[in-house]
Amino acid sequence: MWKKVLAMMVGVGLLTAAVWAATPQYGGSLVIAIGVEPESLDPIGMSSAPAATVSEHISQPLIYLDVDGTLQPSLAESWEANEDVTVWTLYLRQDVAFHDGAPFNAEAVKMNLDRFLDPASAAPFRFLLGRVTEVRVVGEYAVEIHTDDTFAPILSHLTHSFIAMVSPEQLRGLEPGETITNPIGTGPFKLERWDRGEQITLVANEDYWGGRPYLDKVVFKFVPEDAARVIMLETGEADAIMRVPPLDVPRLQANPVVDVVYATSVRVIYIGFNNLRAPFTDPLVRRALNYAVDKQEIIDVILDGVGQPSTAPVVPAVFGYYPAGPYEYDPDKARELLEQAGYPDGLKVTLYHPTGRYLMDATIAETVQSYLMDVGVEAELITMEWGAYLAYLQAPPEAADYDMYMLGWGTVTLDADYGIYALLHSSQWPPDGWAVGFYENPAVDAALDLARVTPDVAVRELLYHTAIQGIWRDAPWLFLHDEGQINAVREGVHGLIHHPLENISAWEAWVDR
């Protein structure tokens, strides 16, 4: 129980490791062990959270999305839109230079955004700026971003770590198709070296526009084995580690020099129904299964209390979130609904799930299977390796051969558009998108469409509330839980930011040893 209380205390997503107040000190270095090596530090080549984690220290986006989901001025000091919200003007800081001394200005922004948008760059996240038609320099420190129509989420998209600024000098020196391996950005740290397969070393940027960071050095080590990261923290070979396996939490908590940090994530885990296939064409059946599973128990027992039952298709930190749920555990009600739907003797379905992709995914699928069995639904589990699974879920409606599928989704822009539109708008059915459950509700579609082109923030929020309520009633998914993150930090390390985007940031961190 005390674990839950602690989790609630940090429930909003912010937790700095500073446990007691003390004066920050300059100097020292910090070793952070992460599970996966970044695929690239070239903003246009990045596609994962570990890449973002490291990259953010070096190359910055124009706007910063802080831990509670607010847009904070960063390289762009302020911004405004024209009347029909198709042109955004960003006003830039005037005191910023890249690590190579090149000035940061409107020209640099245009070069970076144009490179990101160039189809030849093949940026995996190009769609973030998919509606942008032109980037125009309108002053030394002002740029205009033109979109083909009103596209309200654009500012959130600009916060993405993959739309980061690198030095125009560096960009000019690139051969066509060449990838940047030593990004030169504006951030608080500079890349010192990248030992492939091993670690990335960053050093403090003495001239950082936001003031020199406290630390002299930050080292990110890539340690794929969960247990090995825990051991590194215990021996002091690492000062902070990400993704602590729930099983090891009690051991770390018993260690007096280690703090276990619970933080929220932006990822929801769900089991989608194939809404085009009987029995899941019937909302009664879909709702019944939502009542049949005890999500809190899954969280408590399998996830060591980390996470919370989903109350919407997006997590509470996301703009547009509305607390529509949760579906309380009620097996009697589930049986009753199944009977009403015409399945008094139960039914048989298939449940596809990945393994090793999400925290304890396979174990959770097995547990769901036993809950469903309890109300007379016999689910056959089919486990697939991630790469094969993704391909399998891209079948068009007529070829889709699954009843239920487990997936997770992180709303990394913290704007509901990114989380809901892609998964539940009927225009996004495979093979054109990731609405793998083939859900369709014209009212929900209309609300989502409107929210994309409505500049008024309050109205947008209402539109998402409407959409979420409709989705919750229709129950196109078996809503499971909002994932949490477990990190751990050694004593004497202060000011680390554990971001819900599954990043760990060290620019405000310091050590007292």
Added chain:
Amino acid sequence: MAWYIVRRVLLVLPTLLGVSIAVFAMVRLIPGDPALAMAGPHATPEYVRQVRLDLGLDEPLHIQYGRFMAGLIRGDLGRSSRTRRPVAAELWDRFPNTVELTLASMFVATLFGIPAGIISATKRYSIFDSLTMLIALLGVSMPVFWLGLMLMLLFSVTLGWLPSVGRGTLLHLVLPAVTLGASSMAFVARITRSSMLEVLRQDYVTTARAKGLREGWVIYRHALKNALIPVVTVMGLQLGILLGGAVLTETVFAWPGVGRLMVDSIGARDYAVVQGAVLLLAVAFVLVNLLVDLTYGFLDPRIKYT
């Protein structure tokens, strides 16, 4: 002898051609779409289509293979779809680390395996013999994964003698080398023992003893050299196996080698890197075997190369 070497080297070529076809076919038989695996669930369909085009995955298989071979002849292994760097650069960054780990494991295996085998054979059925063979049995059957973590717990956490993971000092090499070398060590010990027992039964050993030579002289001067031939064969094979089998050890100990690169690349369906890595390891394996074949002549003058 020279002619033998030339012939053996020429034989390597069809072997590698076979390997290249097998590797090429295998990575494509794994279910899953590399474009999709690379783009991830957040990517738009246009992007996935473009990746497919960029990787040449829309072409028929024989054309893809042709491209792959043409590149290979020019020494171009292609580009990693995950990191966008040349495959050769990815491999070059990691291969020396894998070689380092492999040689260290072989060293550990030899250092402990051969003496243990000799003593077991000469003190047959003694407590030492039973104990060594029991440890050898454990060494062969213990999962690398588990052994690695146990060693880390003991030597890094509890005793604090050795660093747990990563690469750097010589101390960093100890735990992964022991972990990877454990099964080879056991293997070498067992082979040395049985080979030694066999040689000790031979007439010339009896003769040597009858001449009144000291037992130590008989064993090390007369018996051991001949007993080593099968041991060297096994060690050569083991070296090859270690090179390719470092995958788990490299993962547990966060060792930046080719094996771990291969695992990451298979997950991302990074065909070019998987192909390159397997080819590299295959070449290394074949070369090691060639070397082993050539060593026989030095160990046993009765072996002639024709």
